[in-house]
Amino acid sequence: xxxxxxxxxxxxxxxxxxxxxxxxxxxxxxxxxxxxxxxxxxxxxxxxxxxxxxxxxxxxxxxxxxxxxxxxxxxxxxxxxxxxxxxxxxxxxxxxxxxxxxxxxxxxxxxxxxxxxxxxxxxxxxxxxxxxxxxxxxxxxxxxxxxxxxxxxxxxxxxxxxxxxxxxxxxxxxxxxxxxxxxxxxxxxxxxxxxxxxxxxxxxxxxxxxxxxxxxxxxxxxxxxxxxxxxxxxxxxxxxxxxxxxxxxxxxxxxxxxxxxxxxxxxxxxxxxxxxxxxxxxxxxxxxxxxxxxxxxxxxxxxxxxxxxxxxxxxxxxxxxxxxxxxxxxxxxxxxxxxxxxxxxxxxxxxxxxxxxxxxxxxxxxxxxxxxxxxxxxxxxxxxxxx
Amino acid sequence: xxxxxxxxxxxxxxxxxxxxxxxxxxxxxxxxxxxxxxxxxxxxxxxxxxxxxxxxxxxxxxxxxxxxxxxxxxxxxxxxxxxxxxxxxxxxxxxxxxxxxxxxxxxxxxxxxxxxxxxxxxxxxxxxxxxxxxxxxxxxxxxxxxxxxxxxxxxxxxxxxxxxxxxxxxxxxxxxxxxxxxxxxxxxxxxxxxxxxxxxxxxxxxxxxxxxxxxxxxxxxxxxxxxxxxxxxxxxxxxxxxxxxxxxx
Numbered sequence: 331x332x333x334x335x336x337x338x339x340x341x342x343x344x345x346x347x348x349x350x351x352x353x354x355x356x357x358x359x360x361x362x363x364x365x366x367x368x369x370x371x372x373x374x375x376x377x378x379x380x381x382x383x384x385x386x387x388x389x390x391x392x393x394x395x396x397x398x399x400x401x402x403x404x405x406x407x408x409x410x411x412x413x414x415x416x417x418x419x420x421x422x423x424x425x426x427x428x429x430x431x432x433x434x435x436x437x438x439x440x441x442x443x444x445x446x447x448x449x450x451x452x453x454x455x456x457x458x459x460x461x462x463x464x465x466x467x468x469x470x471x472x473x474x475x476x477x478x479x480x481x482x483x484x485x486x487x488x489x490x491x492x493x494x495x496x497x498x499x500x501x502x503x504x505x506x507x508x509x510x511x512x513x514x515x516x517x518x519x520x521x522x523x524x525x526x527x528x529x530x531x532x533x534x535x536x537x538x539x540x541x542x543x544x545x546x547x548x549x550x551x552x553x554x555x556x557x558x559x560x561x562x563x564x565x566x567x568x569x570x571x572x573x574x575x576x577x578x579x580x581x582x583x584x585x586x587x588x589x590x591x592x593x594x595x596x597x598x599x600x601x602x603x604x605x606x607x608x609x610x611x612x613x614x615x616x617x618x619x620x621x622x623x624x625x626x627x628x629x630x631x632x633x634x635x636x637x638x639x640x641x642x643x644x645x646x647x648x649x650x651x652x653x654x655x656x657x658x659x660x661x662x663x664x665x666x667x668x669x670x671x672x673x674x675x676x677x678x679x680x681x682x683x684x685x686x687x688x689x690x691x692x693x694x695x696x697x698x699x700x701x702x703x704x705x706x707x708x709x710x711x712x713x714x715x716x717x
Numbered sequence: 718x719x720x721x722x723x724x725x726x727x728x729x730x731x732x733x734x735x736x737x738x739x740x741x742x743x744x745x746x747x748x749x750x751x752x753x754x755x756x757x758x759x760x761x762x763x764x765x766x767x768x769x770x771x772x773x774x775x776x777x778x779x780x781x782x783x784x785x786x787x788x789x790x791x792x793x794x795x796x797x798x799x800x801x802x803x804x805x806x807x808x809x810x811x812x813x814x815x816x817x818x819x820x821x822x823x824x825x826x827x828x829x830x831x832x833x834x835x836x837x838x839x840x841x842x843x844x845x846x847x848x849x850x851x852x853x854x855x856x857x858x859x860x861x862x863x864x865x866x867x868x869x870x871x872x873x874x875x876x877x878x879x880x881x882x883x884x885x886x887x888x889x890x891x892x893x894x895x896x897x898x899x900x901x902x903x904x905x906x907x908x909x910x911x912x913x914x915x916x917x918x919x920x921x922x923x924x925x926x927x928x929x930x931x932x933x934x935x936x937x938x939x940x941x942x943x944x945x946x947x948x949x950x951x952x953x954x955x956x957x958x959x960x961x962x963x964x965x966x
Contacts, residue, residue: 392866417868427863431881431959440867475963489867499866 339368339529340403340496342389347398349384349554358384359554362398366546368496369527373544375534377577381554382533386499389531390419402497417441420490420498420528424505426482428474434460434485435470441493459488462525464518480511487519491526498530504539516542537578541566541585549574563589583698587662590697592678595661597687600677602627621677622648627684629654629677654679657686661694668694745929752929764916768937771912774902775945778834779895782841789842790849794875800850807846810839815901819908833905840901841894848890852883885960888953892946899942903934913938 342365349359359381366372374382387393389400391412400407407415428437438459439452447455457467463484474482483503490498503519504512516539523530534540540547541562548559551573558570566586569575578585601620622631631648654677655664667676668691675690744752756764786807793799813821818836826832856879864874906914913934920930954961 390866392862413868413870413873415868416866421863421866423859423862423866425857425859427857427859427861427866429860429863429878429882430963431878431957433959440869444868444873473959473962475959 339527341368342366343401345399348396350396362556364559368529370545371530373532373540373547375540376550379552380550382550386531386533390416418495420495422486422490422500422503424502426486430474434472438489438492463488498528501533588660590661592657595693600685629685664689665694755929767913767916771902774912775898778837778898782838783845786842786845789846794853807842811843815904837898844894845890849887852886853879856882884957892949895945896942903938
C-alpha cells in the first residue's frame with residue numbers, strides 16, 4: 331500500500347466513469363474503474379478511438395463525464411471549479427502549446443501567476459524548473475520560436491510542474507519528437523520522475539513507450555473499455571485476452587526481456603585467476619572457461635580448459651576476452667549479443683568494468699518463464715483513499 | 718478640438734484677398750507648375766491648419782472605428798452567431814461610394830465634421846472588425862488548449878493569450894484602415910472646408926485648377942499616409958518582440 335506522500339503526489343481513482351457524447355449511441359468511455367497509486371506513472375494505451383485521451387481529459391474536466399466519479403486524493407472533482415482544479419494538475423500536450431508571445435520564463439510562470447504568486451517567487455521558481463529539466467538559465471529569456479522541438483517539450487514539462495501539482499496529465503508528450511530525441515526525453519523524464527515522484531497519467535498509442543514509461547498500463551479498447559490494467563511485466567507475461575496479446579505484439583517475450591536487466595538475474599559465477607597464478611585441477615569448476623584478471627578483477631583474457639592443468643597462467647597462453655556486456659544492459663540486449671556471438675555465455679561486467687558473472691541462454695530462459703511474482707492489479711478497496 | 722482648429726483656420730483668409738493677390742508672384746498669377754512662394758505664404762494660414770485638420774479627422778475616425786470594431790469583434794468571438802450579421806452590415810457600409818455617403822448624410826446631420834466622421838468611421842468597420850476577429854481566432858488550437866488546461870478562465874485566456882497573439886493582425890488592419898481613411902478625408906474636403914481635400918478643392922479646383930494647391934494637397938496626403946503606416950509598423954515591432962523573434966528564425 332503506498333504511503334500518503336502529502337501534497338507532492340496524490341492517488342487518482344476512476345469509479346465507474348462513463349462518457350457519452352450527445353447524439354451518439356455508443357459510449358466514448360464505458361464504466362471505467364481503476365486506481366493509480368500516488369507517485370506512479372499510469373499509461374493509458376490503446377488503438378486510436380479507444381478513448382484514452384478522452385479518459386485523460388476527464389480528469390481535469392477539459393471534458394465533463396456523463397456518469398461515475400473521479401477522485402483525486404480521495405476527493406471528487408465534480409464539485410470543483412474547472413479552472414481551480416486545472417491549476418492543481420500539471421498538463422502537457424503533444425504539440426506543447428507554449429505561448430508564442432511569452433518568453434520561456436514567463437511560459438513556465440503561467441500557473442504561478444494565475445495563483446497570484448509574487449514576481450520574485452515566480453522568477454526563482456522558473457529558474458529552478460529550467461535547471462530541473464536540464465536547460466540553461468539563459469534560455470529563460472528566449473521565445474518558444476527560438477527553441478528546438480526537444481527544448482520546447484522540456485519547457486512544456488517545466489510549465490506543467492510550476493506550481494508543484496500532485497498529479498500530471500501527459501497526452502502523447504513525446505509523440506512529435508524524432509526517435510533519437512524521443513528516447514532521450516523519455517529517459518530524462520524517467521530520471522525526473524524518480525526525483526519528483528508525481529502521480530502521472532500518460533497517454534500514448536505506442537505500446538513500447540507505454541512499457542518503458544509506465545509503472546502500470548491500462549489497455550483500452552474501442553469504446554473506452556478497460557481490457558487490462560497491470561504492470562508492464564504482468565501484461566506481457568499474461569495478456570488478458572487475444573486483443574491485448576495482439577496489441578502488445580507477437581514479440582512480447584522479447585519486450586519482457588527488455589524490462590529486466592542483468593542486475594536482476596542470478597549470474598553464474600566466474601572462475602577468475604590472476605596472472606602468474608597456478609591453475610590447479612580444482613580451479614575448473616563447472617565452467618570450461620577461466621578468466622584472467624588484473625589486480626582490480628578487470629578481465630585481461632580468458633582460457634579454455636585443457637589437459638595441461640597444472641601450469642601457471644601467463645598472458646601468452648590466454649586469448650582475448652570474448653563478448654562482454656555491462657550489468658546495466660537488459661536481457662534483450664544480452665540475448666541479441668548472444669545471437670551475434672553464437673549463443674555462448676557472455677561475461678558480465680559491473681559499473682567499474684570488473685567481472686560480475688556469466689550470463690547464458692539458461693538465465694534468459696528462466697527469466698522468460700518466471701511468472702511476475704505478484705500480480706500488481708490493484709484492488710481499489712485496498713488503498714485507503716479516504717485516509 | 719476640431720472645432721477649435723476650425724475656428725483657428727477660419728481666421729486665415731479662405732479666399733485670398735486682393736492684397737494677397739497683389740503681393741503674389743508672377744508664378745501664382747500665371748498658374749506655374751509649382752510656386753514655392755505660395756506654399757511659404759499660405760503655410761501658416763491655410764496649408765498647415767489643413768494638414769492638422771486632416772490628421773485629426775483621420776485619427777478620430779480610426780480611433781472611434783477601432784473602438785466599435787474591437788467591441789464587436791470581442792462579442793462576435795464569444796457569440797459566433799454575431800459574425801455573419803456584423804460582417805454583412807459592415808460590408809454594406811463599405812460598399813457605399815464615399816461621395817454618395819457624404820451626400821446621403823448631409824440632409825440628416827448637416828454640413829459638419831460630425832457628418833464626415835460618421836462616413837469615415839463606417840468605412841473602417843469592415844477592415845478592423847474582420848482583422849481583429851481573425852487575430853483572435855488565429856491562436857493555434859494547441860495554444861488555446863494549453864491555456865485552458867493550465868487553468869485560465871475564458872476571460873483570462875482572451876486577455877492573456879488570444880489578444881496579445883492577435884496584435885500583429887490587428888495592427889495590420891489598422892495600417893490598412895489608416896491609409897484608406899487618410900485618402901478618404903480628402904474626399905470630405907468637398908463637403909466641409911477642412912483637411913487637405915479643402916486645399917485641393919477650394920484652393921486648386923475652384924481656382925482654375927491652381928497647380929500648386931493641387932500638388933501640395935496631394936503630396937502631403939501621400940506623405941501623411943506613408944508616415945502613419947510607418948509609425949504603426951514601428952509601434953507593432955515595439956510591442957510584439959516575439960513576432961520579430963519568430964521572423965528571424
